[in-house]
Amino acid sequence: xxxxxxxxxxxxxxxxxxxxxxxxxxxxxxxxxxxxxxxxxxxxxxxxxxxxxxxxxxxxxxxxxxxxxxxxxxxxxxxxxxxxxxxxxxxxxxxxxxxxxxxxxxxxxxxxxxxxxxxxxxxxxxxxxxxxxxxxxxxxxxxxxxxxxxxxxxxxxxxxxxxxxxxxxxxxxxxxxxxxxxxxxxxxxxxxxxxxxxxxxxxxxxxxxxxxxxxxxxxxxxxxxxxxxxxxxxxxxxxxxxxxxxxxxxxxxxxxxxxxxxxxxxxxxxxxxxxxxxxxxxxxxxxxxxx
Numbered sequence: 001x002x003x004x005x006x007x008x009x010x011x012x013x014x015x016x017x018x019x020x021x022x023x024x025x026x027x028x029x030x031x032x033x034x035x036x037x038x039x040x041x042x043x044x045x046x047x048x049x050x051x052x053x054x055x056x057x058x059x060x061x062x063x064x065x066x067x068x069x070x071x072x073x074x075x076x077x078x079x080x081x082x083x084x085x086x087x088x089x090x091x092x093x094x095x096x097x098x099x100x101x102x103x104x105x106x107x108x109x110x111x112x113x114x115x116x117x118x119x120x121x122x123x124x125x126x127x128x129x130x131x132x133x134x135x136x137x138x139x140x141x142x143x144x145x146x147x148x149x150x151x152x153x154x155x156x157x158x159x160x161x162x163x164x165x166x167x168x169x170x171x172x173x174x175x176x177x178x179x180x181x182x183x184x185x186x187x188x189x190x191x192x193x194x195x196x197x198x199x200x201x202x203x204x205x206x207x208x209x210x211x212x213x214x215x216x217x218x219x220x221x222x223x224x225x226x227x228x229x230x231x232x233x234x235x236x237x238x239x240x241x242x243x244x245x246x247x248x249x250x251x252x253x254x255x256x257x258x259x260x261x262x263x264x265x266x267x268x269x270x271x272x273x274x275x276x277x278x279x280x281x282x283x284x285x286x287x288x289x290x291x
Contacts, residue, residue: 005142012146029222029232030092036218036236037096038103041066044207054203055196061265062203064248067107068239068266069093069100071273075234078277083288084230092235097243101140104243108251197264204268208276211237226288233284234277241270 024030045066049059072093080086215236219229244266252259 009142009146012143012148013150026222029224029228030095032218032222033092033232033236034096034099036215037070038067038099040214041207041211041239044210048203048207054199057196057261058200058265061262062200064104064108064262065204065239065244065266065269067104068244068247069096069103070235071238071240071242072097073242074274074277075231075238078234078281079231081281082230082234082284083227084234084284085225085227086231088228089231089235092231096235097240100240100243101143101247104247105251200265201268204265205272208237208269208272212276212280230284230288233280238273238277239266239269241266 042063045062048054048062049056054062070093072090075093076086076089079089212233215233216229218236219232222232224232245263248259248262252262
């Protein structure tokens, strides 16, 4: 839990309100992009589950992945390398992650309440209150402390510009991923390399390609420059492992095997989005520069 607290403490330290305000300069683009990020993947996953294409054991993990916000680091880097508007991507991605910290637990709390309410109203309320209190302590408290410490107290132990600050959340995420997958392999062993997980990987890669195609198509509905369309594509088609892992740890950490099942679809998606993004940089860069 300390790793989770530290991740969000640094997130609060790095929070830049100026970048968030920049995201509101084009309200139409903001609405279309964030509606796409938070709603369209969920609808696609719902279709996959309705068709019964995958083993039901992966359904919660797929749905959790679908409601996550976009990345901050990779979508900005890909946008910059592809000749897109990296500043716009940064503002939208930062706003998406801030909204995701509210959206993801709200959706999870709703379904948790509905599920446990079937065992009695009191049980559903208790589960929801426990989840909410954990979320407030492990997410909003460190974000508030980080932002307040930087802007009000001028903390000196977290430097303004240091490369090692970027590595701390990465190391914490790797630690969380390691323990999640250790419990998953301990529970399921070689079964993870069977037909079920192979179908899951195919479904996740298919979802990834579909999201890229839909994001590119939807960017035509908004009057954007070529540079902004590149930013729209990468912001709309990626999911944040950096936010997904700590949120999963907070909300599902008491069930270690379930946590591994929850994270595997997201880990596959994350690998796919890095690979596909690297392949798209060249063509998009040439397209963005052409007139």
